[in-house]
Amino acid sequence: MHAMPTANQGLHLRDCFKVISQRRRVVLTFFGATVTLVLLANFLLTPRYEGVTKVLIERGDSGELSGRARLAYDSEFYQTQFQLIKSRAVARRVVDILALPEDYAASMTEQSPLSAVKSVIAGALQRVKSIFGEEAPAVAPATGQSWQDRAATAISADIKVSPLAESHLVSIRFTSTDPVFAAQVANTTAQAFIEEVLKMKIEGTRRNLGWMDDKARSERKALEQAEQELQAYMQTNGIVTLENRITVTPERLSELSSQLVLAELRRKELETLYAKVAQVEDSPAAAEAVTAIAADPTLQVLRTQIVQTEKQIMELTNKYGPKHPVMIKASGDLSMLLSKKQQEVRRIVRTIRNDYELALKNEQSLRSQLDLTKAETMELNERFIRFGALKREVDTIRQTYDALTLKLREQGITGENQPINLWIVEEATVPLEPASPRKGLNLLLGMLLGVTGGIGLAFLCSYLDNRITDPDAAETSLATPILSVIPLSRESGKAIEGIVLQQPLSAFAENYKTLRSVLLMAAADLAPSKILITSAVMGEGKTTTAINLAIALAQTENRVVLIDGDLRKPRLHKLFKMDSKVGLSSYLTGGQTEGILQPGPVPNLSFIAAGPTPPNPSELIASKRFRSLIDALGEKFDFIICDSPPVLMVADALLLGRSFDGTIMVTKAHQTTHDMATRAIKMLRDRKLQVLGVVINGMDPKHNEYYYGEYHATSSVKRLMLSRAMFVDAASAREE
Numbered sequence: 001m002h003a004m005p006t007a008n009q010g011l012h013l014r015d016c017f018k019v020i021s022q023r024r025r026v027v028l029t030f031f032g033a034t035v036t037l038v039l040l041a042n043f044l045l046t047p048r049y050e051g052v053t054k055v056l057i058e059r060g061d062s063g064e065l066s067g068r069a070r071l072a073y074d075s076e077f078y079q080t081q082f083q084l085i086k087s088r089a090v091a092r093r094v095v096d097i098l099a100l101p102e103d104y105a106a107s108m109t110e111q112s113p114l115s116a117v118k119s120v121i122a123g124a125l126q127r128v129k130s131i132f133g134e135e136a137p138a139v140a141p142a143t144g145q146s147w148q149d150r151a152a153t154a155i156s157a158d159i160k161v162s163p164l165a166e167s168h169l170v171s172i173r174f175t176s177t178d179p180v181f182a183a184q185v186a187n188t189t190a191q192a193f194i195e196e197v198l199k200m201k202i203e204g205t206r207r208n209l210g211w212m213d214d215k216a217r218s219e220r221k222a223l224e225q226a227e228q229e230l231q232a233y234m235q236t237n238g239i240v241t242l243e244n245r246i247t248v249t250p251e252r253l254s255e256l257s258s259q260l261v262l263a264e265l266r267r268k269e270l271e272t273l274y275a276k277v278a279q280v281e282d283s284p285a286a287a288e289a290v291t292a293i294a295a296d297p298t299l300q301v302l303r304t305q306i307v308q309t310e311k312q313i314m315e316l317t318n319k320y321g322p323k324h325p326v327m328i329k330a331s332g333d334l335s336m337l338l339s340k341k342q343q344e345v346r347r348i349v350r351t352i353r354n355d356y357e358l359a360l361k362n363e364q365s366l367r368s369q370l371d372l373t374k375a376e377t378m379e380l381n382e383r384f385i386r387f388g389a390l391k392r393e394v395d396t397i398r399q400t401y402d403a404l405t406l407k408l409r410e411q412g413i414t415g416e417n418q419p420i421n422l423w424i425v426e427e428a429t430v431p432l433e434p435a436s437p438r439k440g441l442n443l444l445l446g447m448l449l450g451v452t453g454g455i456g457l458a459f460l461c462s463y464l465d466n467r468i469t470d471p472d473a474a475e476t477s478l479a480t481p482i483l484s485v486i487p488l489s490r491e492s493g494k495a496i497e498g499i500v501l502q503q504p505l506s507a508f509a510e511n512y513k514t515l516r517s518v519l520l521m522a523a524a525d526l527a528p529s530k531i532l533i534t535s536a537v538m539g540e541g542k543t544t545t546a547i548n549l550a551i552a553l554a555q556t557e558n559r560v561v562l563i564d565g566d567l568r569k570p571r572l573h574k575l576f577k578m579d580s581k582v583g584l585s586s587y588l589t590g591g592q593t594e595g596i597l598q599p600g601p602v603p604n605l606s607f608i609a610a611g612p613t614p615p616n617p618s619e620l621i622a623s624k625r626f627r628s629l630i631d632a633l634g635e636k637f638d639f640i641i642c643d644s645p646p647v648l649m650v651a652d653a654l655l656l657g658r659s660f661d662g663t664i665m666v667t668k669a670h671q672t673t674h675d676m677a678t679r680a681i682k683m684l685r686d687r688k689l690q691v692l693g694v695v696i697n698g699m700d701p702k703h704n705e706y707y708y709g710e711y712h713a714t715s716s717v718k719r720l721m722l723s724r725a726m727f728v729d730a731a732s733a734r735e736e
Contacts, residue, residue: 022469023458030457031450038446047434049179051186053172054164054426055193057081078170081420082161085172085193091152091159093192094185102147159189169425179431186428194422216404223397229390253377256370263363270356277349293348302341309334466673471696474667477674480681483664483693484515486541488700509548515695516552528661528692530634532565534644534653536680540668541697543571546643549664554605558638561597561606565644565656567617570610572643576601583611587629588620606637621655630659647680654687662692669699 020027059077084090160173172189176182277290293299313330320327468474471482487507503509519528533546543566550562563584564572573580582595600607614620633640642660644653657663663684667677677694684691 019462020455020458023461026458026461027454030454034450034453035446038442042437042439042442045437046177048175048177048436049182049431050173050175050435051182051428051431053186053190053428055170055172055190056168056423056425057170058168058421078163085161086156086159088152088156090189090192090196091156092148093196094155094188095148095151097188097192098184100151155185175435183428183430190424197420197422212404212407219397219401219404223401226394226397253373256366256373260366260370263366267359267363270359274352274356277352293345296348299344302337302344306337309337466675467670468667468672468674468696469670478677478681478694480691481693482696483518484511484695485699486511486697488698512548512552515549529638530640530660532642532644532657532660532663533666534663535646535666536648536672536676537646540666540672542666543643545666545695546641550605550641551602553639554602557604559604560639560641561633561637563608563642564610565642567610567614568645573609576607578609580609580611583609585611585614585620588623588625589614618651618655621652627659647683654683657684657689662690664692665694666697667694668697
């Protein structure tokens with residue numbers, strides 16, 4: 001799986017070419033399969049010819065005398081016409097016009113080579129389903145359907161209707177294996193469509209006229225009955241003069257209301273006045289204080305006479321005595337005037353009382369008249385409402401009857417007009433070339449699909465492939481530098497464990513020497529001298545890497561010791577053809593220590609075999625005796641290379657790593673997955689073990705030509721610089 005480019009890297013075009021190059025077999029296989037299928041389809045498909053008839057379809061006059069405007073293009077109208085052209089009624093008319101034979105429906109279902117293949121595949125699938133107990137659904141035979149209906153269904157299925165752009169023209173297409181028959185059906189379909197529209201128009205007009213005639217007769221009866229009811233109600237309730245009375249009654253009601261208000265005011269004034277004068281009726285002096293009494297002219301004359309008589313008496317008193325006839329006469333006159341004054345006051349009070357009683361009766365009379373007038377008004381309103389309802393009903397029925405009568409007259413005038421204008425603009429001619437299959441176009445599309453699908457499949461396979469296949473992607477995914485890439489050996493039966501010694505000028509030896517250069521040039525004084533070689537799982541080439549790296553380091557006159565740290569399944573002694581009776585396990589168990597250090601196959605190279613297989617290898621590796629051995633060897637040798645078991649299988653590699661400066665993780669291209677390598681490196685780093693880098697073993701140059709074209713020219717220097725910085729950090733950590 002290729003690592004996705006980061007935001008800073010971006011997706012380069014060369015990355016796409018690399019994926020296509022690596023997966024070119026997938027691309028070519030998909031391309032070849034697609035083109036083959038297209039060629040096979042072109043060969044198996046039966047040529048079909050297409051007859052095309054062009055028809056002009058326009059909405060005709062609506063038949064309405066109002067002359068309302070219509071839309072220039074009505075989508076629903078045209079879709080309706082398209083469905084009508086494809087309807088079974090039109091197809092049945094085509095069957096009748098062409099007088100098709102009874103075996104036409106059967107001949108339409110004859111299998112082509114492609115349909116035969118489909119039938120075989122469907123039958124095979126059905127047999128497989130029956131094996132698993134799935135019964136095929138029973139197909140009911142077509143009962144009750146004539147051969148004409150079956151033929152019409154077959155024709156309707158092959159009719160295609162489509163509008164021509166920016167026009168009212170419609171193309172009617174029919175495909176058939178017979179070019180003459182295709183043209184005949186296309187032309188006949190247009191003719192049948194026109195006849196079917198005319199038939200529908202005639203039947204629709206007939207139904208409309210019949211319905212409207214029945215409706216008009218019923219409305220005429222309803223109108224006559226409503227008019228009779230209205231006339232009878234008018235006669236019964238005297239509606240002839242009802243409108244005049246309704247006009248006068250509101251005026252009278254308003255007048256009575258005004259008079260009643262005035263009468264109430266008058267009655268209240270007199271009631272208040274009468275209440276006052278009734279209290280002073282027997283007291284002339286107090287009565288004169290009432291304004292209504294004091295303002296009486298007669299009373300004012302009497303009061304003046306009384307004042308004059310009293311003045312005259314006062315004057316006579318100075319001349320005459322009380323018993324003088326003049327004085328007696330004057331006193332008698334005064335008494336008479338006072339008596340008249342009192343009588344006048346009583347008369348005024350009686351007058352006020354009479355006025356009050358008259359005003360009260362007047363008010364009561366007006367109120368009675370007003371109530372009667374209101375009741376009469378309500379009765380008139382009720383009569384008029386009923387009259388209005390009957391009149392509206394008559395008017396409504398009359399309007400409906402008049403509208404139906406007008407529509408009947410319009411239908412009589414416009415009944416011959418067509419709702420749709422139809423013309424056959426261009427009849428179908430016998431096609432000379434088949435419409436399908438279009439072999440050239442199909443082949444071109446197949447090639448295009450093959451290329452694009454193959455490339456897409458290549459990218460999909462590359463995305464789903466989680467194995468290590470590309471060094472750059474592995475370096476990004478594992479966050480660890482790639483120290484070297486060892487190509488895949490295609491020479492069967494030839495061991496590459498000692499390739500550096502056997503073929504020092506080969507590409508394999510050069511890659512191991514590159515690994516040696518990375519270690520030596522990383523930091524002159526800080527290069528790791530104790531190196532552990534391990535892998536994620538078995539079979540990834542860690543033992544081969546350990547042997548060739550040790551030989552390459554020994555060839556530079558460095559003293560190197562190679563230790564077989566795999567106490568469970570040791571292999572180094574077999575490859576070197578040496579004895580393993582005495583080795584690392586013998587030393588760690590405290591047994592024989594002499595002879596564990598054996599000379600290697602090249603000068604400056606020593607070898608320590610694994611020794612006899614112990615029952616507790618993990619405890620031996622974790623012992624202090626192993627660390628003491630590694631420290632003692634470090635003083636004698638320049639480099640210590642140790643081959644260890646896989647990290648994900650046993651814990652030996654994690655225990656061995658504590659005694660070494662760094663660990664090299666060996667992976668195998670197209671076998672080791674990114675997840676496995678990431679998990680192994682994480683386990684090493686979780687235990688504070690320094691991972692120097694990754695060696696990719698078994699890389700196929702044919703799958704990575706782009707990589708091998710530039711890897712050694714530009715990437716080696718970059719990896720050496722990264723490794724140098726990493727080793728300096730590792731050395732600083734060890735010093736701390």
